[in-house]
Amino acid sequence: MPQQIYINLPVKDLARARAFYSALGFTLNPQFSNDDAICMVVSDTIHLMLLTEPFFAGFTGKPIxxxxxxxxxxxxxxxxxxxxxxxxxxxxxxxxxxxxxxxxxxxxxxxxxxxxxxxxxxxxxxxxxxxxxxx
Known part of the structure; x- marks a missing residue:
């Protein structure tokens, strides 16, 4: 299996972010999506994880x-x-x-x-x- 990259970005409005990246042609992967985060597939090996700011903050002790x-x-x-x-x-x-x-x-x-x-x-x-x- 090829290595994959998951780019995690904090977003203020998950629905707005989904609409924006969908308009670019990226597709939703519902397997890794919920009310706190969505996964947009850029290619077979690149995935964009869009996380609400509160959820994103749970992965780091640093300010966003x-x-x-x-x-x-x-x-x-x-x-x-x-x-x-x-x-x-x-x-x-x-x-x-x-x-x-x-x-x-x-x-x-x-x-x-x-x-x-x-x-x-x-x-x-x-x-x-x-x-x-x-x-």
Whole structure:
């Protein structure tokens, strides 16, 4: 079985978070979802766990960062093309997300991102390895 990653993020409104990530094309896994948390499937190996802030707090003794004011983590997903990057950013914007900065073209890599309604920033990238500089 391949290794999987479960990204756990605190959210203020579970229903709003579910609607936002559903609009991006992520699907609900009801097996790991209840009134305190939902699991959104990003891919076969990546799962997004959206936890209400009180439930999230039960897993840490540290204060929960307000992602609208501070950066707690930078998340990045690869896409198969520049068009796929821009398509997901457009879906995020249409679902109520923000676009914190314009796209960046680094020659061999194209990056663009969005911010979800809770302030978590997602970077999306497409890498053209044929254009990558040598090591």
């Amino acid at each position: 960062a307000d992602a609208t004011k501070t950066t707690e983590v930078l998340l990045c997903l690869s896409r198969d093309s520049r068009a796929a990057v821009d398509e997901l950013v457009a879906k995020a914007r249409a679902a109520g997300g923000a676009v914190p900065r314009p796209p960046q073209d680094y020659g061999f890599m194209y990056g663009h991102g969005f911010e979800d309604p809770d302030g978590h920033i997602w970077e999306l990238s497409f890498m053209d390895m044929s254009a990558a500089p040598p090591h």
